[in-house]
Amino acid sequence: MDYSLYRAEDFAADESFISYHLGTDPAAVAFWESWISHHPEKLDEILTAEHLVDLLHLRLTQAEAAEERNRMLDFLQDTEEPRLATDGDTRYNTERSSRNIGRWVSVLVICAVLLLAFLGIRRYTVREKAPVEWLSSSNPAGKRSIIQLSDGSTVTLNANSTLFYPKVFRGDTRELMLTGEAFFEVAKNPQRPFIVRTGKLTTTVLGTKFNVSAASGSPKTQVALVEGSVKIKADQLKGEVILHPSQQVTYSEKDNSLTTSAFAAEEVLAWKNGTLIFKEASFQEVAEKLYQTYGITLKNHSPKQVWSYSGKFEKADYLTVIKSICYAKRLTYTVERDTVIIR
Amino acid sequence: MDTEIWEKIRQGDKDAFMQLYQGQYQQLFTFGCRVHANRELVKDCIHEMFCEIWNGRQNVQQVSNSRAYLFTYLKRKILKELQKVGSPQHALAPEQLEQHTHELSYEDLLIGSQADEEVRAKLQKVLQKLTKTQLEVIRLKYYESLSYEEVATALQIQPRTAYNQVYEALKLLRKYMRVIVLLGVGAQDFFQKFFL
Numbered sequence: 001m002d003y004s005l006y007r008a009e010d011f012a013a014d015e016s017f018i019s020y021h022l023g024t025d026p027a028a029v030a031f032w033e034s035w036i037s038h039h040p041e042k043l044d045e046i047l048t049a050e051h052l053v054d055l056l057h058l059r060l061t062q063a064e065a066a067e068e069r070n071r072m073l074d075f076l077q078d079t080e081e082p083r084l085a086t087d088g089d090t091r092y093n094t095e096r097s098s099r100n101i102g103r104w105v106s107v108l109v110i111c112a113v114l115l116l117a118f119l120g121i122r123r124y125t126v127r128e129k130a131p132v133e134w135l136s137s138s139n140p141a142g143k144r145s146i147i148q149l150s151d152g153s154t155v156t157l158n159a160n161s162t163l164f165y166p167k168v169f170r171g172d173t174r175e176l177m178l179t180g181e182a183f184f185e186v187a188k189n190p191q192r193p194f195i196v197r198t199g200k201l202t203t204t205v206l207g208t209k210f211n212v213s214a215a216s217g218s219p220k221t222q223v224a225l226v227e228g229s230v231k232i233k234a235d236q237l238k239g240e241v242i243l244h245p246s247q248q249v250t251y252s253e254k255d256n257s258l259t260t261s262a263f264a265a266e267e268v269l270a271w272k273n274g275t276l277i278f279k280e281a282s283f284q285e286v287a288e289k290l291y292q293t294y295g296i297t298l299k300n301h302s303p304k305q306v307w308s309y310s311g312k313f314e315k316a317d318y319l320t321v322i323k324s325i326c327y328a329k330r331l332t333y334t335v336e337r338d339t340v341i342i343r
Numbered sequence: 344m345d346t347e348i349w350e351k352i353r354q355g356d357k358d359a360f361m362q363l364y365q366g367q368y369q370q371l372f373t374f375g376c377r378v379h380a381n382r383e384l385v386k387d388c389i390h391e392m393f394c395e396i397w398n399g400r401q402n403v404q405q406v407s408n409s410r411a412y413l414f415t416y417l418k419r420k421i422l423k424e425l426q427k428v429g430s431p432q433h434a435l436a437p438e439q440l441e442q443h444t445h446e447l448s449y450e451d452l453l454i455g456s457q458a459d460e461e462v463r464a465k466l467q468k469v470l471q472k473l474t475k476t477q478l479e480v481i482r483l484k485y486y487e488s489l490s491y492e493e494v495a496t497a498l499q500i501q502p503r504t505a506y507n508q509v510y511e512a513l514k515l516l517r518k519y520m521r522v523i524v525l526l527g528v529g530a531q532d533f534f535q536k537f538f539l
Contacts, residue, residue, distance in 0.1 A: 009513035013506060015490060022488075052513055056485035058373045058456050060386070065368060068386060072364055075394055076357055303361060 004039060011049035021053050033328065037311055040324045047327075066332045066343060073303060133167040139180075142295025144271070149174075152187035153194065156272050159292045160215070181213040183272045186228075200235040201251050210243075211268055224248035224268045234258055276313040276321060283307040286325065290340075294318040297339045302331045349406045352396075360400075364393055367413055374414055378421045380447060380455025388420045449482040469519040477512040484509050 003011075011017045019025035020032035036046055054061050060068065137147050139159050147155040150168045157163050161180020175195045186194045186208050196203045198214035201221045208228025214221040223232055225243040232241045232249050234256070241249050241258050248263040270277045276293060278286060286309055287298040296318055309328065313321050322340055326333050334341050351359035368389070375385035392413070396403065406412045447455070450470050457463045470478070476498070483494045484505070491509075495502040 009510060009517050012513050013510045018485075048517065052516060053485065055453070055516070056481055057369075057488075058376045058452060058486065059369045060372050064386075068368070068390065069361075069365070071390055072361070072393055075390075076360070076397065079397070 003035060004042065006042070006045065008045045008048035008052060011046060012052040017049065018053055021050050022057070037324065037328055040313070040316070040320060043323060043327060062330070063332055069303075070343060132170055134164055135167050136162060136164045138162040140295060141291050142293060144274075149176075149187075151189065151192075151194075154185045156183040156185075158182060158213075158271050159295070178212055178214060179216045181211070181215065181271070183209070183211045183269065185209050200253065202233045202235075203230050204233070205230040211272075213268075219253045221251040221253075222248055222268075223251075224263045224265075226265065226269070232258065274315045276311075276316070278309050278311050280308045280310055290318060290321065295338060298322075299339060299341045302329075302342045304329055304331060345407055345409045346405065348409070349403060352400050353403060355400065360393075360397060363409060367409065370410070371413060371417055375417055375421060376452060376456045378418050379425060380452045382456045382458045384424060385421065385456075388417060388424055392416055392420050449486055450478060452486075465519050469515055472515055473512050477508050480505055480508040481512050 006014075016025070016028045017032060019028040023029060036042070051061055053059075059065075137145060137157060139145055139157055139161050141159050143159050145157050147157060147163060147165070149155065149165060151174055153174075155163060155165075155176075158181035161178065161182060163176060163178050163182060165176040169192070172191075173193050173195055174189075175197065177197045179198065184194075184196065184205075186205050194205045196205075196212055198212055198221055201214070201223070203210070203212060203223050205228065208230055209226040210228070210230055211224045211226070212222070213224075223230065223243065225245055225247055227245055229245075230243050232243065232251075233239075234251055236256055237258065241260060243249055243260070246262060246265065247260055248268070250259045250261065251257070252259070267277050267279075271293070274293075276289060278289070281289070283298075283300050283305070286307065287300075290296055290298050307329070309325060311324060311328070313324070318340075319335075322333055322342075325331075326342065329342075332343050334343065348359050348363055352363065371389050372385060375389060376382070379385065396416075453470065454463050454467050457466055473481075479498065480494055483489045483497055484491070489497065491502045491505045494505040498505065500508075
């Protein structure tokens with residue numbers, strides 16, 4: 001049966017769909033949950049169908065049921081002692097703020113590094129009598145950008161990321177600095193190695209396509225290689241790692257180690273094409289990805305604290321994403337400016 | 344299993360309490376509407392009932408059948424509420440009330456279960472457009488939760504006919520639904536314009 005041609009009235013008249021909505025048949029529930037997650041474009045028809053079934057069954061609609069449930073939860077909250085008043089939301093907020101502190105610290109570090117680099121390059125260039133002009137490009141949450149470098153290389157810079165690069169490459173190398181995540185498509189020039197510095201890691205390439213992810217505050221830096229070959233060196237480690245295509249290396253600051261592994265290009269590079277992929281993601285992961293991609297803050301005021309959400313969205317707006325998630329989790333949401341509250 | 348959940352509630356386990364609430368809510372609402380077709384009143388009664396249960400959780404006697412316990416509780420509560428309201432049409436003895444309820448048609452129940460006056464008027468109009476068979480078929484299919492096979496047997500028609508009747512009725516009802524759904528979509532566009 002081709003359900004993708006179904007309209008609300010078809011769904012609402014379908015025996016298996018009704019069993020799914022009323023939760024009377026586990027097999028139907030499993031089937032429809034999966035089907036609906038793969039057809040987000042049918043969501044409006046599905047919601048109308050559920051509304052119809054609710055109406056004829058004399059059930060409350062989901063929005064109303066959620067409202068009543070919240071009324072009950074409010075009542076429970078009011079009757080309980082204050083010491084129990086913790087929820088996932090406050091936990092999440094503290095995490096966010098500690099991450100922000102981490103971010104500021106690393107911004108300061110980057111500034112210091114930049115200053116030193118500046119001075120170093122100045123000394124070097126003073127001799128050459130041609131000052132190098134450095135530029136920086138910075139993206140807030142929810143913004144991606146593409147930067148063209150003077151040598152013809154292209155950098156796709158992810159949200160929450162900053163790239164420092166010279167206006168014109170001079171000297172024997174092409175060096176830049178990154179915090180956050182970026183995808184590099186490097187113009188081939190074996191005479192002038194292309195070097196990306198991220199914290200304690202240096203990635204050197206001759207001409208290649210690769211993704212560097214060094215989120216500030218995160219203890220891990222990853223370099224994933226799509227094409228060509230790159231050389232990775234960690235400051236405090238002797239020796240280098242040479243990556244081959246489809247390999248990635250993870251640098252852990254904690255153990256000061258480099259680990260090579262295979263990577264799923266689709267997942268690692270999803271951000272570049274505006275694709276969102278969740279794999280059994282916790283609420284924190286979902287919230288962080290949505291903040292990164294759309295710059296919206298997601299709060300969880302629902303009773304559901306343990307999440308395991310899987311789904312994939314291609315170039316979707318954030319309401320489509322949130323609608324689908326809420327649907328799968330049987331939750332509702334409200335929008336307040338750039339904050340979305342799940343209820 | 345039922346006794347287990349009540350034991351947890353007695354000990355103040357909120358998750359167990361909400362589990363009971365979630366598990367029973369819709370059935371309680373449907374049942375409540377059968378007792379008295381007034382959406383808001385039924386919602387309030389269910390809410391108050393659960394509040395009372397939570398507040399008095401330490402004194403709840405052994406409950407072996409949650410459903411039966413809650414249904415009886417709710418019915419008493421609604422009937423009490425109706426006596427309290429005291430308007431002439433409501434000032435009936437409980438037995439009379441029950442009889443009165445059983446005379447309500449599915450149509451009346453559907454309309455009565457809607458809170459908004461405008462929505463009620465619209466729904467009434469749409470329901471008038473349905474044929475007697477269509478109404479009977481959707482009543483058996485949804486309200487009585489029969490399968491198409493069972494509906495067909497009850498009305499001595501083909502299952503395919505039963506399905507077609509339901510489908511036609513839904514198509515008409517959808518038109519009425521569209522008003523509500525459009526309202527929702529409009530609000531969303533509004534948000535997108537302002538926040539994207």
